[in-house]
Amino acid sequence: MSKTIAINAGSSSLKWQLYNMPEEEVIAKGIVERIGLNDSIFTVKYGDGQKFEKVEDIPTHELAVQMLLDELINLNILASYDEITGVGHRVVAGGEIFKESVVISEEVLKKIEDLAELAPLHNPANAAGIRAFKAILPDITSVAVFDTAFHSTMPPVAYRYAIPTEYYEKYGARKYGAHGTSHMYVSQKAAEMLGKDIDEVKIITAHIGNGASITAVRHGRSIDTSMGFTPLAGVMMGTRSGDIDPSLIPFLMEKEEITDVNEMIEVLNKKSGLLGVSDTSSDMRDIIQARKEGNEKAQLAFEVFTDRIRKYIAQYFAVLNGADAVVFTAGIGENSNWVRTAVIEKMSWFGMEIDESKNVFGVEGDISTPDSKVKVLVIPTDEELVIARDVERLKRFE
Numbered sequence: 504m505s506k507t508i509a510i511n512a513g514s515s516s517l518k519w520q521l522y523n524m525p526e527e528e529v530i531a532k533g534i535v536e537r538i539g540l541n542d543s544i545f546t547v548k549y550g551d552g553q554k555f556e557k558v559e560d561i562p563t564h565e566l567a568v569q570m571l572l573d574e575l576i577n578l579n580i581l582a583s584y585d586e587i588t589g590v591g592h593r594v595v596a597g598g599e600i601f602k603e604s605v606v607i608s609e610e611v612l613k614k615i616e617d618l619a620e621l622a623p624l625h626n627p628a629n630a631a632g633i634r635a636f637k638a639i640l641p642d643i644t645s646v647a648v649f650d651t652a653f654h655s656t657m658p659p660v661a662y663r664y665a666i667p668t669e670y671y672e673k674y675g676a677r678k679y680g681a682h683g684t685s686h687m688y689v690s691q692k693a694a695e696m697l698g699k700d701i702d703e704v705k706i707i708t709a710h711i712g713n714g715a716s717i718t719a720v721r722h723g724r725s726i727d728t729s730m731g732f733t734p735l736a737g738v739m740m741g742t743r744s745g746d747i748d749p750s751l752i753p754f755l756m757e758k759e760e761i762t763d764v765n766e767m768i769e770v771l772n773k774k775s776g777l778l779g780v781s782d783t784s785s786d787m788r789d790i791i792q793a794r795k796e797g798n799e800k801a802q803l804a805f806e807v808f809t810d811r812i813r814k815y816i817a818q819y820f821a822v823l824n825g826a827d828a829v830v831f832t833a834g835i836g837e838n839s840n841w842v843r844t845a846v847i848e849k850m851s852w853f854g855m856e857i858d859e860s861k862n863v864f865g866v867e868g869d870i871s872t873p874d875s876k877v878k879v880l881v882i883p884t885d886e887e888l889v890i891a892r893d894v895e896r897l898k899r900f901e
């Protein structure tokens with residue numbers, strides 16, 4: 504038996520799970536939130552229901568990794584680091600270079616860092632996590648699992664932008680998508696739930712967390728997805744605008760006297776979305792609470808958010824020429840019956856109807872009525888498990 508750790512480093516968080524493999528038994532898991540801000544929150548769950556939490560400033564991903572490795576020993580989860588034989592890291596952008604998971608060499612790591620332009624909020628954090636692990640555990644199998652890999656099957660008709668061809672050819676200016684590990688995992692689960700072979704079904708997957716994207720899946724492959732060249736495009740998110748008219752960028756820069764375009768992109772990445780429209784919060788739980796209290800901006804933010812998701816789902820009915828199921832996953836998709844209802848209730852023409860008695864907090868599985876032609880499914884995602892499986896698979900080739 505060997506232990507494998509899966510690391511999912513986000514722009515401001517680091518989620519991890521430690522497994523006994525190949526049994527896929529979770530030994531411990533944790534999350535470090537608010538990295539780079541004050542009062543970062545460090546949580547570990549282990550044993551039979553034990554929990555460890557501390558709140559202190561954690562300025563970097565390196566420190567977060569160092570702390571989690573220290574606590575594995577301090578909390579007696581591990582007797583020694585020798586028990587860990589593999590680590591898998593989520594990497595958001597793999598560009599056109601990485602179409603599947605790879606063992607991380609120095610050259611691979613350099614390329615991941617070079618791909619930061621395609622995921623400015625994510626790849627630098629992913630690379631920092633990799634470097635921090637390499638420094639402490641240099642000899643274990645280290646694998647990168649790319650968010651973009653599942654989308655590498657998209658046809659040119661989906662991934663090309665209507666801009667001069669030379670920009671695609673010279674710079675790879677195209678759609679890459681993200682959250683692929685999650686879209687793959689939940690679409691496979693959906694086929695199982697429908698009792699059908701993945702090859703026979705058409706599925707629309709809605710990964711709605713702090714970052715959010717919608718994907719059209721046919722024959723188990725991604726054929727279109729809402730995120731673009733970077734994870735800024737597509738539906739509205741917690742702090743990201745999603746699709747906007749690009750002409751707004753120079754217009755707003757002039758009006759606001761912003762001279763650096765990166766500053767403008769930062770506004771679209773970090774000050775927009777739910778936060779920007781509501782002027783209240785980027786967190787859906789706060790938005791739902793505020794709208795209940797009559798906050799009109801929060802109400803509008805909620806409506807724009809669900810409107811954009813509905814429109815992308817509708818688009819993908821056209822791309823797939825129909826679908827067997829729509830899947831909701833990730834923090835909001837799994838937990839918010841309000842969002843699911845708001846998205847689906849205006850889509851009865853598409854053959855979807857939610858059974859509200861099933862659409863409750865904590866539900867998993869089919870939430871549609873028996874008459875609903877297209878099934879509406881809630882499926883918890885598990886990016887960490889897919890990562891751990893890839894480490895196990897690639898270990899054999901080391």
Ligand SMILES: Nc1ncnc2c1ncn2[C@@H]1O[C@H](COP(=O)(O)OP(=O)(O)O)[C@@H](O)[C@H]1O
Nearest residue numbers: 513712713714785786787788833834835838839
């Ligand atoms: N019970 C809930 N109701 C509504 N939204 C929720 C609930 N629990 C979590 N969320 C939302 O999920 C989002 C975070 O999702 P998550 O998938 O963890 O994001 P990420 O991985 O991108 O950091 C937040 O907007 C949070 O408010």
Ligand SMILES: CC(=O)OP(=O)(O)O
Nearest residue numbers: 513595681713714734
């Ligand atoms: C790519 C992306 O948006 O990831 P996350 O949802 O973890 O921010």
Ligand SMILES: [Mg+2]
Nearest residue numbers: 712713714833
């Ligand atoms: Mg996520």
